[in-house]
Amino acid sequence: MTAQDDFNSRVQETADRLATVGVQALGVLFDLTAQRLVRFAATLTHHQQDAEDAVQATLTRLASHPQRLAGLARPWAYLLRMVRNEVLASARHRQHCSPAGSLADLVTHCPVDESQREESHRAVWAALRALPPEQAEVVVLKIWEEMTFAQIGEILDISPNTVASRYQYAMAKLTPRLCRNREVLRG
Amino acid sequence: MAEPLDCCEQSDDVESLVRAAGNYLRPSDDLRPRVLESARAESNERWAQRQIWQVALVVALLGVCSTSVRSRLEVAAPPSGIALGTGAMVRRAEAGNDGWNNVGWNTVESFTDLRRRHAAMLRLTP
Numbered sequence: 001m002t003a004q005d006d007f008n009s010r011v012q013e014t015a016d017r018l019a020t021v022g023v024q025a026l027g028v029l030f031d032l033t034a035q036r037l038v039r040f041a042a043t044l045t046h047h048q049q050d051a052e053d054a055v056q057a058t059l060t061r062l063a064s065h066p067q068r069l070a071g072l073a074r075p076w077a078y079l080l081r082m083v084r085n086e087v088l089a090s091a092r093h094r095q096h097c098s099p100a101g102s103l104a105d106l107v108t109h110c111p112v113d114e115s116q117r118e119e120s121h122r123a124v125w126a127a128l129r130a131l132p133p134e135q136a137e138v139v140v141l142k143i144w145e146e147m148t149f150a151q152i153g154e155i156l157d158i159s160p161n162t163v164a165s166r167y168q169y170a171m172a173k174l175t176p177r178l179c180r181n182r183e184v185l186r187g
Numbered sequence: 188m189a190e191p192l193d194c195c196e197q198s199d200d201v202e203s204l205v206r207a208a209g210n211y212l213r214p215s216d217d218l219r220p221r222v223l224e225s226a227r228a229e230s231n232e233r234w235a236q237r238q239i240w241q242v243a244l245v246v247a248l249l250g251v252c253s254t255s256v257r258s259r260l261e262v263a264a265p266p267s268g269i270a271l272g273t274g275a276m277v278r279r280a281e282a283g284n285d286g287w288n289n290v291g292w293n294t295v296e297s298f299t300d301l302r303r304r305h306a307a308m309l310r311l312t313p
Contacts, residue, residue, distance in 0.1 A: 030223070055218070056218065
């Protein structure tokens with residue numbers, strides 16, 4: 001069983017528990033999924049506060065209707081889709097104006113032994129934010145969520161070929177940008 | 188600050204760079220209590236709404252049941268229109284309650300009968 005399969009089954013167990021126990025089980029689901037949900041939403045909103053609002057709205061709605069997740073074959077994919085819909089809906093109502101390339105809104109965590117890589121991580125986030133959202137979300141789902149193009153297509157309601165195409169375009173933009181940044185870092 | 192990777196031309200390396208940044212962002216500290224608080228508030232609100240609906244349903248059912256029972260009791264023991272005086276019959280007829288519909292018709296019939304008898308008595312009087 002891969003780490004992703006293990007994660008999916010844990011989400012499934014927690015979703016079933018949420019449907020049985022109710023809002024008391026929401027804390028467990030939050031601990032399990034919040035970091036991934038927020039980072040996914042943050043690539044779409046370009047602002048962490050908006051991303052967290054979307055995650056909060058999604059989990060609150062889920063607590064009101066816990067049966068939505070229970071019994072689903074892929075509850076994690078459904079949860080990602082819910083967050084994405086929430087982001088798209090709230091984006092119509094408000095817009096934060098972050099300066100282009102600014103990462104000031106991000107709440108970050110970098111262990112001491114990885115502090116040398118912090119610049120690299122910031123460069124990755126800046127590069128992701130420079131991408132169009134429809135390409136950034138494909139990169140996030142492919143690399144961070146380790147999903148196949150078909151699975152991503154189900155979440156985004158597009159064909160696997162379109163997903164693959166967006167991914168290639170995104171990587172073509174990310175590669176020179178991250179290389180350039182690495183050269184700068186090396187000085 | 189230098190990165191150990193040096194083959195940026197390869198997209199695999201870019202993928203590994205992106206993958207490594209996966210845990211860089213973390214939710215802010217107040218997100219968890221915010222989510223749990225709003226979920227509890229939402230849950231309580233839904234519970235309260237459900238209670239209100241249940242109480243309203245029980246009250247409506249009680250209303251329907253009491254009306255039905257009263258109507259059945261009236262049918263089981265209908266008032267005898269002939270025996271009543273005309274004033275009493277009119278008062279009963281004017282009550283206008285649904286359960287008294289039959290009494291209204293009984294009153295009409297009683298009046299008709301009473302007038303017929305009065306007419307007969309008048310005809311018999313020399």
